[in-house]
Amino acid sequence: MDGYNADHRLLGGFLAGDLGPAEARRWDEHLLACEQCWQAVREDRAGRQAAAVLRQPAPADLADRVAFAVEVAGAGGTAGRLQARLGDRSGRRARPPRRRARHGRRRRARVAGAGVLAAGLVVTLLLLLLPGGHGTGGVPPAVAAVARYAQAIPPLAREPHLHPGRRAAPAEVGRPVTVTAGGQQIVMRTWRLDGAEAVVAVSGRPFPMPARAQGVSGQGMAWSARLGRLGLYCLNGSTSELVAAPLPAAELAALAARLPLG
Amino acid sequence: MDADHRTFLDATLPHLDVVYQVARQAAGPGQEPEDLVQETYLRAYAGFGSYRGGNTRAWLAAICLNAARSEARRRRRRPREVPAPALLYELPAVPIAGGEDVPDVADVVIAGLDAQVVSRCLGMLPEPQRASIVLMDVAGYTAREAAEALGCPRGTVLARVHRGRRRLAQLLAEAGVSHGRL
Numbered sequence: 128m129d130g131y132n133a134d135h136r137l138l139g140g141f142l143a144g145d146l147g148p149a150e151a152r153r154w155d156e157h158l159l160a161c162e163q164c165w166q167a168v169r170e171d172r173a174g175r176q177a178a179a180v181l182r183q184p185a186p187a188d189l190a191d192r193v194a195f196a197v198e199v200a201g202a203g204g205t206a207g208r209l210q211a212r213l214g215d216r217s218g219r220r221a222r223p224p225r226r227r228a229r230h231g232r233r234r235r236a237r238v239a240g241a242g243v244l245a246a247g248l249v250v251t252l253l254l255l256l257l258p259g260g261h262g263t264g265g266v267p268p269a270v271a272a273v274a275r276y277a278q279a280i281p282p283l284a285r286e287p288h289l290h291p292g293r294r295a296a297p298a299e300v301g302r303p304v305t306v307t308a309g310g311q312q313i314v315m316r317t318w319r320l321d322g323a324e325a326v327v328a329v330s331g332r333p334f335p336m337p338a339r340a341q342g343v344s345g346q347g348m349a350w351s352a353r354l355g356r357l358g359l360y361c362l363n364g365s366t367s368e369l370v371a372a373p374l375p376a377a378e379l380a381a382l383a384a385r386l387p388l389g
Numbered sequence: 390m391d392a393d394h395r396t397f398l399d400a401t402l403p404h405l406d407v408v409y410q411v412a413r414q415a416a417g418p419g420q421e422p423e424d425l426v427q428e429t430y431l432r433a434y435a436g437f438g439s440y441r442g443g444n445t446r447a448w449l450a451a452i453c454l455n456a457a458r459s460e461a462r463r464r465r466r467r468p469r470e471v472p473a474p475a476l477l478y479e480l481p482a483v484p485i486a487g488g489e490d491v492p493d494v495a496d497v498v499i500a501g502l503d504a505q506v507v508s509r510c511l512g513m514l515p516e517p518q519r520a521s522i523v524l525m526d527v528a529g530y531t532a533r534e535a536a537e538a539l540g541c542p543r544g545t546v547l548a549r550v551h552r553g554r555r556r557l558a559q560l561l562a563e564a565g566v567s568h569g570r571l
Contacts, residue, residue: 139544139547139548139551142547142551143532143543143544143547167551167555170554170555170558170559171551171554171555171558172554173554173558173561174522174526174553174554174555174556174557174558175526175554177507177510177557177558177561178507178511178522178523178526178527178554178557179526179527180503180504180507181410181413181414181504181507181508181511181527182410182527182528182529183409183410183413183504184406184409185405185406185409185426186409186423189405189409189423189426190402190405192423192427193398193402193405193426193427193430194394194398194402196427196430196431197394197397197398197430197431197434198394200431200434200435201393201394201434310421310424
């Protein structure tokens with residue numbers, strides 16, 4: 128009986144492929160006589176074969192995505208880089224004048240009106256993002272969500288500059304809106320600057336590049352694209368910013384440099 | 390891309406496919422495997438400076454499993470509960486030939502393999518057994534690599550994988566038999 132039990136314990140070695148020639152012979156003989164071990168071997172084999180059906184090749188674009196994410200992570204923060212890369216030599220970064228904007232009648236009225244506008248936009252956005260909404264034409268969901276939000280803003284006539292010699296500070300319009308698209312949480316703010324409005328979307332994950340987007344020359348993680356009347360400018364990083372506005376790409380990059388990002 | 394990026398990617402990207410295999414099974418509800426792979430590589434990149442070499446794919450697997458656990462802990466406030474009987478009831482019937490004889494578990498399992506069902510049954514195993522099976526049978530790690538990734542002795546991994554395989558086979562067989570009797 129001792130010998131039988133000893134052979135019984137060869138099961139582990141057999142399954143691990145650890146048996147030497149002599150043990151393997153003993154095991155083979157044992158297996159012919161031991162129904163319990165035979166069952167264990169068959170179930171082990173069945174479980175292994177079952178698990179093997181779960182193998183599936185990685186998506187073709189996963190390597191590019193991972194490499195891109197690593198590159199972005201290695202490059203560090205984005206806001207300061209964006210400013211530097213877009214050629215703002217002043218060394219100053221525009222700050223959101225949230226409190227100042229609330230002073231003064233005109234600005235108060237703008238904020239109040241924009242609040243109503245933003246509420247409407249949220250509803251519009253939700254409707255657009257619901258199943259059955261308009262197609263995205265191959266644009267990644269996160270980018271499409273931002274574009275739809277920006278498209279919902281009625282076009283504004285450019286206001287004359289009150290102080291042509293001075294750069295106006297950007298004013299936030301309405302309240303931030305948070306959405307999740309493509310599994311990506313995005314916070315969108317609308318800013319008004321020099322009579323133009325732009326949506327700045329911020330996310331903790333990179334905004335995927337649409338098919339027809341172009342990398343911005345000399346800026347590895349930046350891309351720009353055109354969707355209808357909208358220009359898109361994106362800089363991916365540890366936090367990623369996507370600026371959308373009905374402006375030509377060249378103007379959008381300059382505008383983005385003056386907007387509060389991140 | 391600078392030298393650091395390139396060195397890291399050269400060392401790790403060849404293992405992307407096995408990391409993806411691990412991520413597919415380790416990702417919890419609501420978590421995309423691709424996101425988990427990306428998170429794994431970002432964590433690995435962050436720790437690459439202190440990485441002393443060794444088995445790179447075991448190192449990546451350990452990071453992937455840790456990342457999945459972190460995400461699961463983060464989502465623990467809203468656990469998704471799936472009652473086991475209901476889960477088994479959903480499993481497809483497996484035709485069983487052979488009259489009144491009790492069918493062999495292995496035959497039932499192999500005849501009725503379906504990736505979705507296997508995945509569900511795998512999810513019902515205890516986490517240590519599941520992780521061992523994922524590493525060895527799905528991702529193709531050796532027992533030694535799996536042991537390194539899981540931080541336990543090789544013998545422990547082998548014991549877990551054996552118990553897990555048998556339980557997996559039994560779950561799949563029971564599902565087929567019980568459904569066929571209903």
